[in-house]
Amino acid sequence: MKNRAAENDTICAIATPPGEGGVGIVRISGQAAGQIAASLYRGTPSWDNLKSHTATFAEVVDPKNSTLIDEALFLPMFAPRSYTGEDVVEIQTHGNPLILKKVLSAAILQGARLASPGEFTRRAFMSGRIDLAQAEAVMELVAAKSDIQHQWALGQLKGRLSAKISILKKKLLAVLAEIEASIDFSEEELPLNSREEIASSICGILSPMRALLAGYEVGRQIREGFTVVIMGRANVGKSSLMNHFLQEDRAIVTPIAGTTRDLLQEPVDLAGLSIKLVDTAGYRETTHPVEQEGVARATRVQKQADLVLWILDSSQALTKDDFYLAKMLQGRPLIIILNKRDLPLVLDEEVLRLRYPNTEFISISIKSDTGLKALSDCIKSRLIVSPEKEPPMLALLRHRNALVAAESALSAALVSVQGGLSWEFPAIDLRDALDALGEIVGETTLDTLLNEIFGQFCIGK
Template sequence: MAEDIIAAQATAWGEGGIAIVRLSGEGCARLAGEIFRGRRPFEEQPPRYMALGSLRTRGGETFDEALAVRFPRGASYTGEESAEIHCHGGTLAAQKCVEELCALGARLAEPGEFTRRAFVGGRIDLAQAEAVLGIIKARSDEALKASARSLQGGLTAEIKIFMDELTNLAAALEVDLDFPEEGEGFISQDESAAQIKNLAARCAALVAKCRAGMLLREGARAAIIGRPNVGKSSLLNALLEENRAIVTAIPGTTRDSIEETFIYKGLPVRIIDTAGIREACDEAEAIGVSRSLKAMDEADVVLWVIDGSEPELSCGVGGEELRPPSGTVVVLNKSDLPQKITEEQLRAEYPDAEIVSISAAKGAGIEELKEIIFRRVSGGGALAGGYAVTARQMECLTETGKAIDEAAASLEAGAGSDATIACVAEARAALSSLLGLDAAEDLLDKVFGSFCVGK
């Protein structure tokens, strides 16, 4: 445990009903008692009970009335002796409180330092620590539930069971390697192959659950692409159910990308309205078209919008026709007007695309389109029951799966137990990294540096 006392405002800066200043470190109750005056000395207050008192400067001047609570070592968020001062919301009272505490010997906490101390002290593992940030940033009920499952140790428990099974397999293979004279050996090749196959299936299932949680946490990107004046901005407004983008009959109204998020079945979808793709009339429009093409390349789902009331399908720039990428959702818009393009024509023109007919102006077909987006992003499955993970954690799980597949391949090729053991060791190392069992300082700096000060 760190010896110094850290302090920071744990609630957001700005006006509000209450502002909470958090302290952690040996002696923080004594330090808090230097500015908090209640009916009895703060250190003598019963732990986990709120006390009413006044906040005073070192010179004895009262600047707020507040509540304060202390937590003994081993029974706090960080695991250290901790304290909280609940003063009135706003900027000055909390700022004054932090300034006085720092003047008395505390130091301002670094981003995520309270949670980092909880990790270093063994109260939570790295997977749980990263789940804290997931709860803070959750944008839907399902995302919140996924982060809560990880914070409560559900992901950790599954991974530890998985690691134990990998360890047992490696131990059995080591016996065969050390005592080759024992005939068939401690574990047969068929048994090893069956265990590795089972582990591979288990890993794939865990990856699917974590991918679902990651989608809930990070959301998906859907880019609206098409020629000018086909109704892209109207589609954005329809999906958001608000007038976010300017809609006119003049082609080329949208010059820049507009990004907004809507939630569907717990999934945050970041929808990107882009500039119409055509030969640019000026530099500003050329930049907008370039951003449209970039958004199309980076999107998880491309919504290729076509005006059904016009016969034109071609869309391009630089003299070349642009074709929708594989997996695109072709949106036949303006179904409320007389149609000059049919869904049958589109299926013949874009055989790899999914076709949906809508009227962005009237709201027809929008729910069906949302369902298609959800199905495309989720792979057709439900997102409930997943674990919220970060890109780093998904990389660790992917590396685990690759190592297990390599173990199966080496066993099938008859490469020997030593090669299989090495692959199993790589899988265990990747899982160990996910939980932070051997985390280096630079990794911890990266993980906790993304937290806010006070958490």
């Protein structure tokens, strides 16, 4: 991998989250990391005899006056086998913000500079240890909230997307080489069929690119989490279902219609998926202004939902409000839930089934805890097309935009080749496509963009 311009100053930061904890870590990276850590170190063996990648228990002292700051573990990791690819020393003290600040100040007085957000990871990228897509994966890994997000971030850190991009780039380069060779020949001198062959090679690159792009929407949802909205008329059990999924009495449940008036949003981890669950005000015709606003909010939020859970009360006949909802929810991604099956069935299911022939119907009773596992399974299978399949590789908008640019440049190249245009035209398009792919892994990425990407990290990462 490319080794970019090395940084020549040494940075430091507190790498653990703010607050008290068992352990707190100050991380120092750069050419002077060893020398700076040595001035804070008091113990045996002497600093020069410490082994790389081996932790040593010693005292951390203020080099100004040799006063003791704490007992600590010193962990030197010398270049290139470190997170940043530079000399790194981690000083692990007791997890007290006051102690950590003293260690940090001492390191700064000895010549280190306070790291900016994401600077350690940026250095790992600059030293060529990881590419840009992998650097972004570090942030995703730190922020992952569900199994599937965790799995996706790990895959990207391990270079799943990078490997795919590298294959596409190799193929593109091969086609570009052929085209550039053709530039030097007149059309008559070229071997027969070469335009067709080149066109078919381009198609061979376009199709995996389009497959990658096709996975983006699911990838994005996995990364951002899904929004699931509970809808239904008043008193059918919406808030009871919310509480069931949260496993706590979060929403107020009463037999009084109109109890829930605002949107109630809570994150839940449902069968390994990260979900934002939204309870809404029950739909009913009302003149009360607060309730009207609640109903308006419910109507708005369901339009952005990845899935709507529409609850009905199976112990009662359909009402005018149900019919209104039936109309509103037509065409939405929907599961129809018939609640209160512990009570005698009154609702005429057939009317609904006729209107919603392709929608799943699930009978449950929240009160007697029946059908709820089937409901969870149904929600999961609706959100992920195939739960066994690996998550898609593309989930970041930046990657998608670069790939869209590559795809459109390559499509233009194909048109030029098939249209018999001069070879210079597709050559330009192919170079654009290569640049766009290079942007994903950070080979052709502008400094301003790098600042933006790494600026989203926390300090110390």
